[in-house]
Every structure is written in structure tokens, then in C-alpha cells.
Amino acid sequence: MSLPRFFLENQVLAAETEAVFPLRLAADDVKHAKVLRLTAGEHIAVIDGASDYFECEIIDISNGLPLVSIARHEEAPAEGPQVVLLQGLAKGDKMETVIRHATEVGVAAFVPLTCRRSVVKLDGKKAAAKTERWWAIAKSAAMQSGQARIPEVSEPATVGEACARLDGATAVLVCWEEAPGSASLREAIQGALAATRTPAADARIAVVVGPEGGLAEEEVRALLASNPRARLVTLGPSILRTETAGIVAPALALYELGAMGNGPERAEIERVEEDAGTVLPAPSPAAEGFVAMFPSAEIADA
16 A cells, blocks of 8 residues: 655755654645544655655654654656646636646646637636646645656646747647547657657657637647647547546556556657667756756757
8 A cells, every 4th residue: 555645845854863853744734644644653655845755654743743754765766758738728627627637647747728719717816826726736636646746737828828838849749629630649659759769758748638619720720830749639539528638638648658557668669769770868857847848859860
């Protein structure tokens, strides 16, 4: 059974000088610890402000904040492929549903899109409040599902603003139900990996899903022009609701990249090696954030 997981915003456990010390949990995490009925002697997983991984033993929790000792310092998991979901703003609690479940499958970041056909319009304080709420949902889902990191949640952006950030993505997959002859996700991803000589584990993929009314034609044109490896993709013959597509599409992309416990596709690796001669590692993000997740990709010579 996996250990209960907690994220620390600022506390760095390697800097603690005492053998027993308090965990400075956020208020919602203190409540979560109470709900779990954690007791002295139990172990918890802690990811601190430096993104280091620890297994800690609870020494005392009677006063709210747990007093813990470090049982062991664990190796941080390899970063692996990253999928960013650009999700058209949707009505009601659909955005919360998408963020919760897409976090569970491993999406690394979310960019809510203000689209021409979006019924919901957010700006100013409303946008900031919604973003804070969505981040809290992503954090809760990351804790529940054992994710290594809390996904980034950006404030709502227009399609034009989002397009300006996509040039360095390994691939941009635009889900558009009106497109004839769209590629499958597998074709689009494998083609981009070969073109950029990028191993699947280093891929940075953007997945775009429109709102309830779908993406407008001019928005699709802008997205396809944002990156030389932007492709229209199909999710199959069924017409999916936006909140369904927002979960299914990134899950399929992560599966194709070998991030769902299935390992990278051997055929894909062999094809990249055959086409490129040598697999060149893609550059890693130099900083946190949506823009940093898409460094400039190297294109294979024609």
C-alpha cells in the first residue's frame, strides 16, 4: 500500500538540524492529515520545497502539525515525458473534473483556454480565484494519485497567447472533430519524435481540446501555425464531450510515450534510431513553468 503523500511549499528537509522536527504543512494539508487519522509510528511520503523525496515517521501529531523524523531519503523519480493540456474553458464543474482526473493520469501542466465558442468568460479577480481553486484540485489529485509533482495551472489564456508558447514543443496535438483525415495520436507523436530525434522519455507534448462548441476554424489555423509539428488528431469515431476528451487525449498521449506503466514502444525507439542514426537527448527545461517546458527542439536534417 502506498504511503500518504504530502507536498511542502517552502520547507527543505535537508536543512533541518534536529532529528525530530515539525512539518510545516499548509492548512488544507493539516485537515487532510486529520481526516486520514494519522498516528505516531506511521510513515508518510514527503516531497519538500526542493523537490526532494523523503519517507518520514510520525513521532507525534497531537498538536496538529506532525512532528517527524526522516526514515530515509528516496531518489527522485526520473522526470519522463511531459504532457501539457490546453483545455477550452467549459461550463459548470467540467474544468474541475478535467483537472482532477487528468492530474491522476499524469498531466504535467494545464492551460485553460479562452476560446471564441467558450460560454465561460473569466478575467481579473474571477480568473485568479478560479486558477487558485483549480490548483488546489490539482494538488489534491496529485496527493491522492501519488504524483511526483503538483501540475502547474496557468491563468486562462487566449489561443493567441497560448500559441506564442508552443514553438519549442516536441509536438502539438490539436483535437478537432471537424477535421477530415486527421492523424491518430500515435502517428502524430511518432512522427514528431523522429523529426526532432527525441527519445519518448524526453518528449514535451501539448494537447489541445476545445470547449463545448469546439475550436473555431481560425483558432485551429493559429494552433497549426504555432509549431512545425502541430497536427490535427482524432480520438476515434466517437464524438466526445469536452470534459471526456480532456482526460482521454492526454492519457492516450502519455500511453504512447510509455508513461502509463507500459514502457516506451520498442518499435518507436528503433525507428527513431534508424532514421536519425543516433538518438539525441532533448534539452531539459531550465526552469519551472509552462514556457520552460517547451525548449527549442532540434529538427533532423531533411
